Each structure stands twice: as C-alpha cells, then as structure tokens.
Amino acid sequence: MSARRIAAIARRIAQQFRRDRRSLALLIVAPIAVLALLGYVIRDEKPINTRLGIVSLGGPADAPIQAALNAAATQAGVPVVDVGTDAASGRAAVQAGRADVVIVLPANLASGVATVQLITLGEAPADDGARLQIVAGLIERAATQGPRLTIEHETIYGSASADILDTFAPALIGFFGFFFVFVLTGISFLRERTGGTLERLLATPVRRSEIVVGYSAGFGFFATVQVALILLFALGSLSVPRIGPVGSFEVGLGIANAGSPLLAFVVIFLTAIGAVNLAIFLSTFARTELQILEFIPIVIVPQALLGGVFWSVDSLPDPVQAVARLLPMTHAIDGLRAVLLRGAGMSDGTLQIDIAFLAGVAILFVVLAGATIRREIA
C-alpha cells in the first residue's frame, strides 16, 4: 500500500466535493434539517382531540353512572357532546364527525355484569386507540363502586381489530407511487440531457408537449403496473396450499378495503403523473445522477414526514400543517385512505378536494417540465 496513492485518492474526493458544493451542503444540512423537522413535529404534536358522546339505553337507572362519567370527563378536560339517545344516533354523530367516541351504556347496567359499547370512526386505528385509552380511563374512574363493566369496541369503518398496517398500507401505496417514479424519471431524463439524446431529439421537429406527454405515458404505464400490483398485494389475500416441503402460506396482506380499487387507482395515477413531471423539471437543476439522488431528502423526506404516513396531518403543529396541506403526498394519502378505509366515492367532499389538488399539481408540473425543455439549451 502506498500512502501517497491513498492520500491522492482521498484528496481527489475532497477536490470533487469542493467543486460540487451542493453535495457538500447536503451532506451536512440535510440530516440536521430532517432531524429538526422531525423534532419539531414530534415535540409539538398536538394532543389528540377527543369529543365524547354518551348514549344511555337504561333510562333513569343509568343516571348515576352517566353523571359520574360526565364528571370524570370534565375533570379530564374531555368535552362531552350531545349525540342523541340511541346507538343509531350515536353512530350517526361519529360518522358526521361531531363526536370522536360514543359510549353506549346498556339497558342491563344494574345487573352487575354489563358490556359497554364504544363506537369510533375506525379510519385511523392509531388515533382511535389513543382515544379509547382515554375513555377507558374515564369509565374506570366513573364505575368504581358500580357494576363490573366490560368494554366492546365498534367502528363505523373498517373493523375494530384493524391494526396499524391497515392505515399504513394506503400511506405506503401513495408513497411508493410517488417515490420510485420520481427517482426513475429523474435519472432517465438527466441522462437525456447529459447524454446528448435530448439535443438530438430537439433537432427533430418534435414538440415539447410531445416529449412531456410521451414521458408521462411511458413512465405512467410502469407506474400503473406497479400500483396495480401493490394494490393487488395489499388488498388481496390468497391462500397457497401446502406444496411438497413448502408449507401453506398466505399471499397478500388482506387489508380491509371499503372502496373502489379503481378510484384508488385514479388517485395514485394522478400522483405518479405529478411525480414524473416534477422529476423532469428538477432534472434541469442536476448535473449528475448523484445530484438527482440528492433531491430525495429535499423532495421525498419532507413529504414522508408531513404527508400523513406516520402521523395524521391534524396532529401536526399549525404552521407545519399549513405546509403539509400543500404537499401532493398529503392529498394522495388522504385520498387513498378515504377510498380504501372509508369507502368514499366521487360524491365525497374531501376526496373531491384531494383529486382536484392532485390533478392541479400534475398540470402545474407538466407545464413546468415543458418549460425546461427548450431548444436552446446553451
């Protein structure tokens, strides 16, 4: 080993970094920025909002425990809202978003052993779980000297046994639909710019719009295949019987799916078209493939942190929430959750907003991408 050669290699790397200030900046700034964002989001996460509704089926006999529950709620700072007098009106209140948890006190409450029903929306099991814990605490405090109560959980959407994967799946589908298409298009278009093929292409009578739409169609096709397979795997469940030494196993995650896979596909397709064109646009600002990869911490990571993959957007600090609402990923994930978990159709207000937003973003990036493909590259 020659120390001189080793030193020469190390020095060359340092020289390359000096010429590529952006990589150097990213090496230092990106981890700190991401950590800062993460710290801000986690530390300033809003406590989950729980509006409690109490439905009593037992009439005047339930009055003491109802009063005790009310007192416990007030003491714990949990607002109690009026949700009517039967289980159906309680469900309606949860569905309409007027209450987060409804306690249904049974008619046989005085009998000593009774089952209390808790109704939640079921769209975000993590949020529901936190709320159930709060409400279970209230019930425990209210029923210290009363009958022994068991709790039964019911959800409007999905199932009470939904696990973290059920809410994660739509988020991850949205994330991958954006991420892979973005990286692949970025590198591919950068190679067009640096490899001389774009120059050659522009020496033909091709229109910029033809290039942008052609790219969207080409990568859109593969995004389509990718998303179709992901959806199939996430939503499907196929039992493969025992084959020889290989034991029987399950293919697919069998995620509970309430809505139309086609509508889910529309959401993800619009997201992918936006990603393709954002990548074409940003490839102007990269000179090497390395610099395309450097867009990941800038473009992808903030969207993953703020878009609702890990935390619901509602729980983010207010200023960050405003930023999150401008990110395509937020609307992709929100739309996918609406379709897959809530079974939302095109008449659903929030889904309409999500789809309109994603379509607008796609159009914006198509225009921006087209503007970067100029015959004069200089």
Added chain:
Amino acid sequence: MGTGGPAGPATEPAGPAIETHGLRKVFGAIAAVDGIDISFPAGRIYGLLGPNGSGKTTLIRLMAGLAVATSGSVTVLGTRMPSRPLLARIGYMTQSDGLYSELSVWENLSFFAAMSGQPDVTAMAEILDVVELGDRRGRPILQLSGGMRRRLSLACALVHRPTVVFLDEPTVGVDPVLRYHLWDHFRRLATAGTTLVVSSHVMDEGDRCDELVLIRSGRVLAMGNGAEIRRQAGTADLESAFLKLSGVPTRGDSQ
C-alpha cells in the same frame, strides 16, 4: 398545434440553402460566434475547420435552430431559424453520440426516424448498409465500439433523407477505410442536391469539401476551396495554411 408538416420540396427557394448575416452568439463575456456572414448554395459540401473551442459547434447549433442568436440571423432553405417545422428537412449529427445505450442499433434508428416523422423501413435498412452496420441491427449500443457508435449516430442523422445536413465531427474515431466510404456517401448526397455542412479539426479532410470556412475565436479566418486557401496563405498544406492565417509561426515557413 396545427399539422406542422415540413415545407413541400416542390417550392424550393432559388436563394442559397444556408445564409447567415452578422451572426453572433454570446455566452457571458465570451462571444462563441462573433459576426459570421456566410452564404452556402445548395448541393455542395462545406467544411467548417478550426481548433477545439473555435465556435464550430455553436455555429452549427445556430444554423440547426438549436440555439438562438444574440444578434444577426440564420436562414435555412428560405426559412428564418429557429423553425420547428423546418427541422423535418434538417439532419443533425451531434458531437456526442446521442444514442440510447440500452437500445439496439435498429431500435435507436427507428426511434429517431419516428421523431423526424419518417419511419421508412427501406430508408433505415439502406442507411445502415451505408454505415456498414447492416449485420449488427440487434446489437445493443453498449456492445458497440466507439467507431460503430459514431457511424450509427451518423445514420440517425441521415435516416429521414434531409435536404440540409449538419455533421459535427462525423469521422472522429472512424478508421481510414470507412472514412473513405463515408466521404464517398457525402459526395453522392451532395450530387443528389443535399447541402452538407461538416465540421472537423482534422485539416486533411478539408480537401474533400467544395468550400472551406476556417474559423478561429468565432470569426471567419478564410473562406474558399482548399487550393484557394493554400494559395492565399502561400503554404503547401491546409494545416500550415491554418496556422499561418492564425498568425502562429510554423516550421513549414522557415523551411
């Protein structure tokens, strides 16, 4: 967006195929092309000779409509450049190969033929034979030698049978035998009425052109055929003529 077809060949303007007036292109403080006036009648081969960085590529890109002039004008086939529809009648071979390395020879060729609006299989097969790649159709670019890539790049520029052709250093890395064949083909194209502009920094290719433009620092140093330029400089070969006209003292002078 309109139909955007190329101008019909029937109404060929009588004027020169390529004409520039006071053409200038400035990048920051550097004038890559610094006031060039040329007039090229159709059906001939024009050689742009000059050292690396003399402005040849910028001049070609201006003429091919890939760059916008800072001042002055370029007219090709009677149309002021840049003009997108006219590009259907222009062939441009870039200095870098500009090929898709995962695709095969045939796939690259048919892609660029489709882009220029004339995916004619006969023309594709013909031009592949001219560049002697007919037996390598299915070969991916990654497996081609540098010279083969250069030849395919040339084929891609000629596949749509353009009326005006710009070739930026087409014979770099091409062996002498094939180079001879290629110049033969250029001559046939010119005889058939095609106008060719070929840039090179290899002076010995100059004598194959009908007219030479010697360029240095974005300006025309001399114009004329090889014999005229040698006579003007009073030298025996183009290499020395170029050096003498550039003001560089040469051994050829003192001997």
